[in-house]
Amino acid sequence: MVVTILSIVQVIACLFLIVTILLQKAPSQGLSGAVSGQQETFFGSNKATGIEAILANLTKIFGVIFIVDSLILVLLG
Numbered sequence: 001m002v003v004t005i006l007s008i009v010q011v012i013a014c015l016f017l018i019v020t021i022l023l024q025k026a027p028s029q030g031l032s033g034a035v036s037g038q039q040e041t042f043f044g045s046n047k048a049t050g051i052e053a054i055l056a057n058l059t060k061i062f063g064v065i066f067i068v069d070s071l072i073l074v075l076l077g
Contacts, residue, residue: 002076003073003076003077006069006072006073006076007073009065009069010066010069010070010073013062013065013066013069014066016058016062017059017062017063017066020055020058020059020062021059023055024052024055024056024059025052
């Protein structure tokens with residue numbers, strides 16, 4: 001019973017994780033901007049705002065749920 005519920009949570013978290021990753025905007029500079037040093041640092045002014053920040057936070061949340069749920073399923077299985 002518990003394994004079934006956790007498996008359903010696992011599938012839902014996986015689907016939401018896929019959707020939130022696919023909805024995020026791709027970085028525009030890529031590797032060339034990182035090599036030449038034009039990309040902003042972590043504390044720079046290039047922080048995500050609005051929907052981008054929400055999607056980034058949702059990705060983190062669903063990622064943690066997915067990992068914790070996977071570990072619990074391994075321990076119970």
